[in-house]
Amino acid sequence: MAQVELRAIKKSFGDVAVIHGVDCPIADGEFVVILGPSGCGKSTLLRIVAGLETQSSGDVVIGGKVVNTVEPKDRNIAMVFQNYALYPHMSVRENMAYGLKVRGLPKPEIEAAVARAAKILELEKLLDRRPRQLSGGQRQRVAMGRAIVRNPEVFLFDEPLSNLDAKLRVQMRIELKQLHSQLKTTSIYVTHDQVEAMTLADRLIVMNGGRAEHIGAPLDVYARPATTFVAGFIGAPAMNLVPGTLVAGGVAIDGTKLGVAHPAKTVTGADVTVGFRPETLHLDPAGPVALLVTLVGALGADTLVHGRMGGPQGPTITARLPGVVKVREGERMVLRVAPEDIHLFDRATGRRID
Amino acid sequence: MGAEAARRNWVAHAVLLLGVAIFAFPIYVALVGSTWDAATIGRGSMPLVPGPLGVENYVQAWTSGSGERVVGAPVGGMLWNSMLMALVIAFGKIGISIISAYAVVFFNFPGRMFFFWMIFVTLMLPVEVRIIPTYQVVVDMGLFDSFWGLTVPLIASATATLLFRQFFLTIPDELVEAAKIDGAGPIRFFFDVILPLSRTNIAALFVILFIYGWNQYLWPLLITKSKELETIVIGITKMIGTGDSQTDWNIIMATTIMAMLPPVLVVLFMQRWFVKGLVDSEK
Ligand SMILES: Nc1ncnc2c1ncn2[C@@H]1O[C@H](COP(=O)(O)OP(=O)(O)O)[C@@H](O)[C@H]1O
Ligand SMILES: [Mg+2]
Numbered sequence: 001m002a003q004v005e006l007r008a009i010k011k012s013f014g015d016v017a018v019i020h021g022v023d024c025p026i027a028d029g030e031f032v033v034i035l036g037p038s039g040c041g042k043s044t045l046l047r048i049v050a051g052l053e054t055q056s057s058g059d060v061v062i063g064g065k066v067v068n069t070v071e072p073k074d075r076n077i078a079m080v081f082q083n084y085a086l087y088p089h090m091s092v093r094e095n096m097a098y099g100l101k102v103r104g105l106p107k108p109e110i111e112a113a114v115a116r117a118a119k120i121l122e123l124e125k126l127l128d129r130r131p132r133q134l135s136g137g138q139r140q141r142v143a144m145g146r147a148i149v150r151n152p153e154v155f156l157f158d159e160p161l162s163n164l165d166a167k168l169r170v171q172m173r174i175e176l177k178q179l180h181s182q183l184k185t186t187s188i189y190v191t192h193d194q195v196e197a198m199t200l201a202d203r204l205i206v207m208n209g210g211r212a213e214h215i216g217a218p219l220d221v222y223a224r225p226a227t228t229f230v231a232g233f234i235g236a237p238a239m240n241l242v243p244g245t246l247v248a249g250g251v252a253i254d255g256t257k258l259g260v261a262h263p264a265k266t267v268t269g270a271d272v273t274v275g276f277r278p279e280t281l282h283l284d285p286a287g288p289v290a291l292l293v294t295l296v297g298a299l300g301a302d303t304l305v306h307g308r309m310g311g312p313q314g315p316t317i318t319a320r321l322p323g324v325v326k327v328r329e330g331e332r333m334v335l336r337v338a339p340e341d342i343h344l345f346d347r348a349t350g351r352r353i354d
Numbered sequence: 355m356g357a358e359a360a361r362r363n364w365v366a367h368a369v370l371l372l373g374v375a376i377f378a379f380p381i382y383v384a385l386v387g388s389t390w391d392a393a394t395i396g397r398g399s400m401p402l403v404p405g406p407l408g409v410e411n412y413v414q415a416w417t418s419g420s421g422e423r424v425v426g427a428p429v430g431g432m433l434w435n436s437m438l439m440a441l442v443i444a445f446g447k448i449g450i451s452i453i454s455a456y457a458v459v460f461f462n463f464p465g466r467m468f469f470f471w472m473i474f475v476t477l478m479l480p481v482e483v484r485i486i487p488t489y490q491v492v493v494d495m496g497l498f499d500s501f502w503g504l505t506v507p508l509i510a511s512a513t514a515t516l517l518f519r520q521f522f523l524t525i526p527d528e529l530v531e532a533a534k535i536d537g538a539g540p541i542r543f544f545f546d547v548i549l550p551l552s553r554t555n556i557a558a559l560f561v562i563l564f565i566y567g568w569n570q571y572l573w574p575l576l577i578t579k580s581k582e583l584e585t586i587v588i589g590i591t592k593m594i595g596t597g598d599s600q601t602d603w604n605i606i607m608a609t610t611i612m613a614m615l616p617p618v619l620v621v622l623f624m625q626r627w628f629v630k631g632l633v634d635s636e637k
């Protein structure tokens with residue numbers, strides 16, 4: 001087990017800058033999830049940690065040592081790939097043993113390590129099968145097994161569950177979480193699935209366009225997103241983000257005025273983006289938000305009401321109301337949102353204003 | 355099965371049988387010819403049923419070749435030469451091309467595409483086109499009329515390199531990276547992963563290249579002189595007498611039948627590998 005530290009990592013492929021300086025210390029035993037939309041540089045960052053790609057500048061530190069020029073095999077890491085990358089001509093046993101065999105470990109030691117990993121992952125009955133004789137979930141387990149037999153200091157996962165069907169994904173997520181609490185190995189996990197990220201992470205790194213926009217505990221990221229991108233990316237349905245202007249004691253959106261929690265610190269007249277989550281809107285005849293309903297989605301437990309705020313030309317927002325709400329398209333409803341549930345972002349930079 | 359389907363099936367089989375008959379008939383004639391005496395064949399009235407001299411003709415062909423007057427090289431030696439040549443060419447081609455394809459696909463070195471195209475352009479030309487310069491080079495190297503002069507120039511292969519390259523390109527990058535993390539260097543990766551995965555490709559290529567080597571005619575004709583290096587294909591053509599000398603067609607037929615056997619055996623034997631490769635595809 002080891003600490004990992006990314007220091008000002010930058011990466012360009014030719015002229016194209018893909019990662020623009022990521023800093024992040026990762027504690028021993030921590031489970032860090034890198035979350036972001038496809039193409040934002042998550043895999044590239046992970047591959048830099050693995051040593052499969054060389055950063056253009058910056059340092060990767062594992063266990064206190066700068067490993068920039070260390071070969072992947074000597075970084076004491078193990079990686080699980082999205083497509084599993086099992087050796088097709090080797091049995092499950094051979095797949096798991098291969099890394100140890102290459103390192104020249106004595107045979108009994110290899111067998112013990114494979115047996116231990118197989119037991120943890122319940123692969124004992126499958127040891128003599130070939131990868132193609134396994135289901136997707138089983139292959140995923142073998143890939144995991146290949147990583148844990150080596151007893152590395154750091155696990156690296158690149159979207160390991162995204163080739164599985166939804167049900168299996170949930171199950172494997174739970175197993176991964178259990179595995180981590182059992183082994184307590186420092187892990188870096190890449191995904192574009194926010195539910196996966198929220199459930200697995202001790203800490204989240206939300207990436208966008210090659211930048212780490214927010215690094216923090218999942219619930220902190222949810223509660224106080226650092227940028228409009230993070231605000232919109234985390235949470236489903238997504239946070240409502242509408243343009244507004246700061247006024248005395250609150251914020252004005254197209255004639256609707258909402259109270260905010262920290263008006264004192266802000267400058268009146270500034271252009272901002274106002275954010276509030278769909279679930280923070282509540283029915284209240286005395287509330288400030290008038291909604292012209294355009295679409296209703298009844299989910300049973302909740303009702304999603306989409307509509308225009310203020311009037312037919314107002315910004316589109318979504319409210320998530322508990323239970324079944326009897327409302328139809330074209331009708332109007334009145335809602336309230338608490339001042340502490342309002343997030344303000346600088347409209348020019350997208351950064352959070354507190 | 356309906357009557358209609360049965361009839362269509364019957365037609366299909368009839369066409370196939372006709373095809374087999376057309377292809378097999380010349381071979382049958384050779385087989386029958388190898389059991390008569392030279393005079394019967396010479397008269398042009400050879401019967402289409404086997405004659406009485408089967409064993410004698412084959413024994414003569416095997417031990418002393420076609421009538422002492424003409425050549426006198428026994429088939430046994432020539433078969434051995436052909437076998438050796440075909441094997442060296444087949445294994446040499448596979449070895450060289452799998453290594454060059456490995457280099458071109460998995461390594462990043464300056465000018466790698468240049469080298470790939472060099473291999474491609476120069477070697478796509480058939481042997482016949484580059485035969486004069488090749489001949490000059492081999493003679494200058496002092497390899498004229500030697501086994502290595504006979505085989506080595508035929509070993510370089512663009513086709514096999516291209517084939518392996520295409521196959522290697524289908525191997526996912528992640529597999530290479532997983533091996534890197536597992537600590538396998540380039541040589542280990544080659545022997546532990548690439549070679550086993552290429553098994554069925556190698557088997558298929560072996561059949562093609564063995565037959566290619568076995569059938570070589572022009573190059574052996576140019577580069578060899580001594581009887582000790584004579585291959586079966588050359589031997590057969592030399593058996594056909596010119597001018598007055600009588601041609602022992604019965605012995606020639608026996609020799610051709612024997613010359614056909616090794617390639618046929620290779621195909622039959624390797625076929626099992628093909629089927630295996632098709633049934634349990636590794637990728
Ligand atoms: N080897 C490469 N050469 C050039 N561009 C690359 C290479 N690998 C990744 N990229 C580019 O870098 C960006 C980030 O890729 P990646 O890290 O794979 O994204 P993610 O994993 O977040 O989907 C993409 O725009 C991709 O096209
Ligand atoms: Mg990726």
